[in-house]
Amino acid sequence: MARCDTCGNDYDYSFVIVRGSEHFTFDSFECAIHKLAPVCGHCGVRILGHGVEVRAPGGLHGSIYCCAHCARSAGEGRVVDHVQA
Numbered sequence: 666m667a668r669c670d671t672c673g674n675d676y677d678y679s680f681v682i683v684r685g686s687e688h689f690t691f692d693s694f695e696c697a698i699h700k701l702a703p704v705c706g707h708c709g710v711r712i713l714g715h716g717v718e719v720r721a722p723g724g725l726h727g728s729i730y731c732c733a734h735c736a737r738s739a740g741e742g743r744v745v746d747h748v749q750a
């Protein structure tokens with residue numbers, strides 16, 4: 666048994682997520698998403714898939730968006746969802 670890092674619930678089937686050197690304990694995926702899922706830099710939606718990350722040349726941390734439309738709206742003009750035929 667372990668206590669959820671998001672809501673504090675002490676639950677038999679809690680699980681641990683490791684990100685880099687950090688360990689997080691959760692009682693549900695909902696609580697894991699609430700704490701760990703990144704937020705789109707334009708519309709604020711939680712990103713549960715891969716998202717679109719834009720890094721400056723040589724930059725370590727980029728901006729993350731839910732889709733190319735949001736990336737473009739935030740000024741990342743080169744990002745597209747579709748290959749241009």
Ligand SMILES: [Zn+2]
Pocket residue numbers: 669670671672673674691692693696
């Ligand atoms: Zn929880």
Ligand SMILES: [Zn+2]
Pocket residue numbers: 705706707708709710730731732735
């Ligand atoms: Zn978005």
